Amino acid sequence: MAGYKETPRQKMISMMYLVLTALLALNVSREILTAFVIVNxxxxxxxxxxxxxxxxxYADFEKQYTINPNKVGEYWDKANKAKKYSTNFVDYLNYLKAEVISQTERITFEEADTIDLARVKAKDNFDQPTNFFIGSDTKRGEAESLLDSITTFKENMIRLIEEDDREGFDLGLKTDGDYRDQDRQKQTWAQHNFYHTILAADITILNKFIAEVYNAEANVVNYLYSSISEEDFKFDTISGEVLPKSNYIFKGDEYSAEIFVAAFDTKQDPEVFILEGADTLPPGQIDRAKKIDTKNGKGIYTLPASSEGTKKYAGLIRLTTPWGATKDYHFKHEYIVAKPSATISADKMNVFYRGVDNPVSISASGKADAQIKPRMTDGHIVRTDKGWVVRDLSASAYETTIKIFAEDNGKEKLMGQKLFRIKRLPDPIAKVYGASADGKITKKKMLTNPFLLCSMPDYVDFEYDYKVMSFTMIIPKGGGYISTEKSDSKMFTESMKSQIQALKKNDVVVFQDIKVRGPEGSRKISSINIIIN
Structure with missing residues (x-):
């Protein structure tokens, strides 16, 4: 068992560690912090x-132990020890993550234990994490305790391996490297990992250690599992098994299942009898049952899904034992036949707007998200980091249909469809920052924020940042006279500011010819009246 090659898991961990090391070599910026969050x-x-x-x-291991506890017990006991060592060490690493976040972020341990790294404000702090891990002249840092725990964990795990196989058995978690800083000065393992390392990097490093713990655990348990000879449990306790391709069947499809004797010699084909609609098949009623074909120890049961509802069947597997007798193993199973169905809903409004990303939720019954393939009659539906969005709707279209297809046994099946209306995004409402709902504001507030802004009406549950391009300000002077000033941006001109400064209480300012830039270009929106308070 010696001479292990690097597994895909180990290669991935190594690659992530290279990325982490590269990030540590860069100056800390917002982009670098974001990169740490992504890597973490x-x-x-x-x-x-x-x-x-x-x-x-472990589940497979336990199944074999249940079949033959006498021969598998020694390896199963060692596997449980590996699980205990791994669980305790991972719990300790999770404790370190929560504790260093708690001390650095100045929050409770309970809050730190559940907070996402992206929400931690002190991600770029390195003073407190360094003190926590490296310590001081009067305080031993946690990094030394962590190093001791790594050593203990690896010693415990390697003792589970046969002595002749220990050489070359890779457990990862290297702590004896030639560690150097950027100036090529020698460092300890603790200094190399945690000295002047920002909090975001510390959390990522600890998660990298957790990955190595799981990898070491998997290597040890796989080794123990492979040490069991298959022939040890070939003729021990046997049970009938049914493995359907799916328990959820669409109308018009076929139900398909593998029925076989678990842990039995595939060279001997058993007899398999099935009675549809039954909960049991007594040997005395076997003449009512259907005998199905078998091959390599398995019976393949296929029948059309011609009607909806819950279906069931029972049966028995008749096997010839090594001493020539026959033995029956009973089984039963049920499955559901249903029509294909899909759910499609716009997240913001019950329509789609041109020129913007329209979030939409889609799902298909019995299908994973990765199996779903939506299509549209107008526009495009694409998957983003935040979910599905509809975009690129044409100016001439006033409705579009989303059709949901899903992968099903190597083919695409139409799961459902829904029609949506397409509209122009509603006009925004112009505002003066600080004005009340009825349009009243003091001169001081108005001049403190000398610009127009706009927002979507309250009835529109959609966000879009319209930009004010130009507007005209009109101030009635009395006697039928008015003062008119134009701005070619969102800002008040100096002349506008001077006129506003001269206004009195209850004077009215009218903003009209307001032009804004939206998703489909520029447009004019409604005028607003502002009253000086």
Whole structure:
């Protein structure tokens, strides 16, 4: 078992560590902090996937232990020790993450234990994290304790490996490298990882350690699992198994399932009998059942899904034992036949607007998001970081249909469709910053913010930043006279400011010919009246 090659998981961890090291060499800017957050999120996602994969190995291991506890028990006990060592170490690393965030961000441990790195304000702080990990003349830093924990973890894990196989068995978590700073001065492992390292990098490094722990755990448990000979449990406890391709079947499709004897010799084909609509198949009623074809120890059961609803069947697997007798293993199963269906809804309004991104939610029954393929009769629907959006709607179209297709057994199936209206984005409402809802404002406030802005009407649940391009200001002078001034931007001109300064209480200022730039170009919007308070 010696001479291990680097696994894909190890290669990915190494690649992420190279990215992290490169980021540490750069000056800290907003872009660099954002990059740390992205790398950290990727590490956290990877860790969840690693953990799930390891749990799958344990599930298979436990199944074999249940079949033959006497022969698998030794390896299963070692696997449980590996799980304990890994769980305890990951818990400790998660504690370090929460504690350093708590001390640096000055929040409670409970808050720090759940906060996302993106929401941490002190991501670029390195003084407190350095004090936490490196310590001082009077205080031992946590990095030394972490180094001790890594050493202990690796010693415990390697003891689970047979002595002859330990050489070359890679557990990762290297701590004995030739560590140097940017000036090529020698550093300890703790200094190399945590001295003057910003909080964002520390959290990412700790998550990288978690990934290596899971990788080490997977390597050890896989080693233990492969140490079990398949023939050890070939003829032990046997149970009938049904593995359908899907429990959720669309009308017009076929239901397909593999029925076989678990952990049995595939050289012997059993007899499989099935009775549709039943909960059990007693041996005395086997003449009512249908015998299905078998190959390599499996029975393949296929029937058309011609009607909707919950379907069930029961059966038995008849097997010839090594000593020539026959033995029956009973099974039952049920599945659902349903019409294809999809849900399509606009997130903001019940219409789509031209020139902007319109968020939309789509889903299909029984299908993962990655299997969904939407299409439109006008415009385009694309997936973004925030979800699906509709865009590029043509000026001549007034409605469009979204059709949802999904992958189904290697083909595309239409799951549903929905018609949407297409409209021009509504005109915004011009405003003077600081004015009340009824248009009243003091001269001081008006001159403090000498510009026009605009926002969407309250009835429009949609955000778009219209830009004011020009406007005309009119001030009635009495006697039928008015003063008119024009601005070619959103700002008040100096002449406008002078006239506003001379206004009295209850004087009215009219802003008209307001031109704004929107998603489809420029347009004029309604005038507004402002009353001096």
């Amino acid at each position: 999120e990727s590490m956290e996602t990877t860790n969840k996937q690693f953990s799930a994969k390891v749990e799958e190995i």
